[in-house]
Amino acid sequence: MLPAAAAPALDAMTSTGGFLLVLSIVVPVTGVLLAFILGDQYERLVACAIVPFGLAIAAAIVVALPQGNGPVVYVLGAWPPPLGIALRADGLSAVMLAATAVVICAVAAFAAADFSITETRVSFTFWILLLAIWGALNTIFLGGDLFTLYVALELLTFAAVPLVCLDGRGETLRAAIRYLLFALLGSVLYLLGTTLLYGLYGTLDIVLLGRRIDTQPAAVVAAALMTTGLLAKTALVPLHLWLPPAHAGAPAAASAILSGLVVKGSFFIIVRLWFNVMPGLPGFIATQLLAGLGGVAIVLGSVVALRQERLKLLIAYSTLAQIGYLFLMFPLAFGASGRLESSGALAGGLLQAISHATAKAAMFLAAGSIYATLGQDRILGLGGVGRILPISVLAFALSGLALMGLPPGGAYLAKELLLQAAAEKEQWWWAVVLQAGGVFTGAYVVLVLAHALTAAKEPITPDSSAPRIRELATLALALCSLMLGLVPWEAYLSIPNGVPSDKFGIGALFKMLLPLLGGTGVAILLAPSKLPSWRRSGWNELMPVISSVRRGSLASSAIVEAGDKFLRQWPIACISVLTLAALFGVSMLGAH
Amino acid sequence: MTSGATVFGLCAAVAVGLGLYGLITNPQPLRKIIAFNVLGSGVFLLFGVVGRRGAAAGIGNDPVPQALVITGVVVAFAATALAIALLLRLFQKTGTTTLCSDVRPSACSDPSGD
Numbered sequence: 022m023l024p025a026a027a028a029p030a031l032d033a034m035t036s037t038g039g040f041l042l043v044l045s046i047v048v049p050v051t052g053v054l055l056a057f058i059l060g061d062q063y064e065r066l067v068a069c070a071i072v073p074f075g076l077a078i079a080a081a082i083v084v085a086l087p088q089g090n091g092p093v094v095y096v097l098g099a100w101p102p103p104l105g106i107a108l109r110a111d112g113l114s115a116v117m118l119a120a121t122a123v124v125i126c127a128v129a130a131f132a133a134a135d136f137s138i139t140e141t142r143v144s145f146t147f148w149i150l151l152l153a154i155w156g157a158l159n160t161i162f163l164g165g166d167l168f169t170l171y172v173a174l175e176l177l178t179f180a181a182v183p184l185v186c187l188d189g190r191g192e193t194l195r196a197a198i199r200y201l202l203f204a205l206l207g208s209v210l211y212l213l214g215t216t217l218l219y220g221l222y223g224t225l226d227i228v229l230l231g232r233r234i235d236t237q238p239a240a241v242v243a244a245a246l247m248t249t250g251l252l253a254k255t256a257l258v259p260l261h262l263w264l265p266p267a268h269a270g271a272p273a274a275a276s277a278i279l280s281g282l283v284v285k286g287s288f289f290i291i292v293r294l295w296f297n298v299m300p301g302l303p304g305f306i307a308t309q310l311l312a313g314l315g316g317v318a319i320v321l322g323s324v325v326a327l328r329q330e331r332l333k334l335l336i337a338y339s340t341l342a343q344i345g346y347l348f349l350m351f352p353l354a355f356g357a358s359g360r361l362e363s364s365g366a367l368a369g370g371l372l373q374a375i376s377h378a379t380a381k382a383a384m385f386l387a388a389g390s391i392y393a394t395l396g397q398d399r400i401l402g403l404g405g406v407g408r409i410l411p412i413s414v415l416a417f418a419l420s421g422l423a424l425m426g427l428p429p430g431g432a433y434l435a436k437e438l439l440l441q442a443a444a445e446k447e448q449w450w451w452a453v454v455l456q457a458g459g460v461f462t463g464a465y466v467v468l469v470l471a472h473a474l475t476a477a478k479e480p481i482t483p484d485s486s487a488p489r490i491r492e493l494a495t496l497a498l499a500l501c502s503l504m505l506g507l508v509p510w511e512a513y514l515s516i517p518n519g520v521p522s523d524k525f526g527i528g529a530l531f532k533m534l535l536p537l538l539g540g541t542g543v544a545i546l547l548a549p550s551k552l553p554s555w556r557r558s559g560w561n562e563l564m565p566v567i568s569s570v571r572r573g574s575l576a577s578s579a580i581v582e583a584g585d586k587f588l589r590q591w592p593i594a595c596i597s598v599l600t601l602a603a604l605f606g607v608s609m610l611g612a613h
Numbered sequence: 614m615t616s617g618a619t620v621f622g623l624c625a626a627v628a629v630g631l632g633l634y635g636l637i638t639n640p641q642p643l644r645k646i647i648a649f650n651v652l653g654s655g656v657f658l659l660f661g662v663v664g665r666r667g668a669a670a671g672i673g674n675d676p677v678p679q680a681l682v683i684t685g686v687v688v689a690f691a692a693t694a695l696a697i698a699l700l701l702r703l704f705q706k707t708g709t710t711t712l713c714s715d716v717r718p719s720a721c722s723d724p725s726g727d
Contacts, residue, residue, distance in 0.1 A: 168681055171685075172684060172688065179691060179692070189706065190706070194699060194703040194706060194707075195703065195712050198700060198712060201692070201695065201696050201699065202642070202645050202646070205692055206649070209632075209652050209653055212685060213629070216678075219681070220662075220666065223675075591637075591640070591712070595637040
């Protein structure tokens, strides 16, 4: 039954530099243990020592990868798979490792100035959980078998949930419990699928499983259960009940980690599952279904984001929309052979994930500085903040532009790659969704900036001045997201048609105007708050037309918001989980 | 031997079904946590059945699923402990354990006295 000598030398042997993979997991975990032992005076010191070390390890892995042929592998205890466990770093993992390290660094720099004066319990918890999340994420990116990924996913959840209720208010505790319970439902479904796969094939190693997997019904059931479980943890609409309160209630540094990094963990496992474990299993309809949910997420997340009164809730809903954007790559990577191929679309999807990680973290950090200075974060009350916190508002604007797809940002490159793939596969409808996603992103960024750049109604007396290092860390992260397009991705991601080279030309400028102008239009139509006064001066003759159209579109956006409220009820969300699992199962079965 | 494994497999399915039902319908968080444990037990039982059937490797009694189940049990235990700790803190903080504060109060009043 066992294919003799199936394990090739490359995947089952520790390669040079393999110890780096172990270090990248062990170092953050060591930090957690050290902080526990040394107690609550030294946790910042430990974290500040560990963070640069971890960044150096991630950089070393990134450098080591293109030199060897194939992935960097470490086989634990020299037991080869299927019995042993392997850690593997391919291009995808290296890119995610590096992005995670950069975001953690920036957030740590921000938090070092943020939690230094607040109570020690919060600070102690935050630093330990930050390192724990880092360790768990690295395990997810490097784990070579599905059960290791399960354990890493649980570690990630257990570290992320307490971050939600760091301040210990009843409201955030409720958000944390809902998050934990829903995530547990998702992980049980994932574990159930893992059990079935082990029963069928006798291994959980990703490479071996990728070779052995076939299209029998039990494998399809396993795939459907695992996909749905992971979607529940990634908060793809309609499984998003936990995300808005959890991400909006946490302190800024914690929100940045939760929104930028934690949801990418389960997303990465979905990518592994669909592209590496079972590329031939999902079939055309399942990929369309997945991206369809993504499209719904873009519309629902963006429309509800525009209706929020608080800045942090707006950013949380924008995360929902951006998560939807990540899933658009699946049908575009579906090749003519009936399998998912690691093509430009996969590279685009991953780039989108990275640029969202950096840009969204920067947005939450900027919102945190604004909240700390103003003492509130109502969008209508943002007037004058551009004068007090120019760097934070600039960072918010830059990360917003990066998310919209301004060249040379990572999201711009991602969008170009995905549009290329859509044209190649002749699936024009996804090109429409991609462009609409950019326009919607433009809408809520313009909305926030329009309020932030107006003059204050009454002079603001800042509660406290934001330390400069906090603002600079935010700005650095935003700039990083905006510069991602200049990195030579070809060494790590498979980009068959090459990277679009036109990053600074007239064409690129024009592409940038669409989300900006379209976004302004959408913001005027869909945001229920009164338009800022300076906007109205030259528009008097147009006002009746605009306001009648606006009334209609506001009514429809109210319906979308009601739909969001409906979907976020616990029983509805759970039934959606089961329905989605059934839909995925049926569509995958139908493909064979 | 096959029939024994089948019986256990069916038990696992029943436990998973019961757990799912409880998780969806019970509004009280503590009951949700217990339902999650029932659901998890079903999955662990399935792991046992898989090990008993010798997986696909054709071995009489595969030990790997047992190792996986032990890990799974530890993870589920940790999850339960974390959930209970959060719930206790919520109760100390607010005096209730209901999860929905923003929806109609009548729909999610604490049904502990049923």
